[in-house]
Amino acid sequence: MTHALRPALALLAVIALTVTGCASTAMPEFDRVQVPADRPEVVVESSADELNAASLRYIGAAEDYDIYLARGAEDDGVLCLSLVRDGGWESTSCGLHGVFVGIRPGVAIATSSDRLGGEMREMITDSVWISRK
Numbered sequence: 001m002t003h004a005l006r007p008a009l010a011l012l013a014v015i016a017l018t019v020t021g022c023a024s025t026a027m028p029e030f031d032r033v034q035v036p037a038d039r040p041e042v043v044v045e046s047s048a049d050e051l052n053a054a055s056l057r058y059i060g061a062a063e064d065y066d067i068y069l070a071r072g073a074e075d076d077g078v079l080c081l082s083l084v085r086d087g088g089w090e091s092t093s094c095g096l097h098g099v100f101v102g103i104r105p106g107v108a109i110a111t112s113s114d115r116l117g118g119e120m121r122e123m124i125t126d127s128v129w130i131s132r133k
Contacts, residue, residue, distance in 0.1 A: 026113050027079075028126045029057045029069050043068055043082045047092035051080040060124045063103055065090065069111060069128055079111050081128070106133050 037058050044053045051070035059067040065083045072078025072094050080094035081101050093101045098112030111128045122130040 027069075029059065029128070030055060030071070032057070038068070040066075040068070040084060042084060042087065042089045043092070046089040047080070047082055049073060050092050050094050051082070052076075056082075059128045062109065062122075062124050062130055063107065065103065065109070067109060067124065067128065069125075077113075079113060081109055081111055083109070100131070107131070 055071040068082040070080045082092040083090040100110045
């Protein structure tokens with residue numbers, strides 16, 4: 001009987017690993033492996049106390065900024081946006097479950113783990129957008 005259960009248990013183990021390995025986090029940007037372009041030294045040096053550098057991800061370029069998303073240094077529920085312009089660090093802002101960074105009147109770059117609606121959005125990624133009011 002023990003030999004008969006082994007194939008079934010092996011199949012269950014494969015299914016469990018496949019399902020958990022493919023499960024997505026609430027923030028799909030963190031599902032991929034960090035690459036060197038995700039971790040510019042200018043952001044790491046300027047924001048080390050605020051964000052978890054191992055979670056930094058390059059999101060894209062918008063409104064003359066390179067945008068980086070990270071989790072907070074002390075709490076994974078905190079999200080941080082770092083803005084870089086012309087190779088220089090501009091700012092890092094963090095907030096619990098999301099952050100909204102004004103870049104000029106009526107325009108902001110935002111992220112939220114719960115993706116609340118309301119404003120006009122230009123999506124940069126699944127979880128980061130430009131808000132125009």
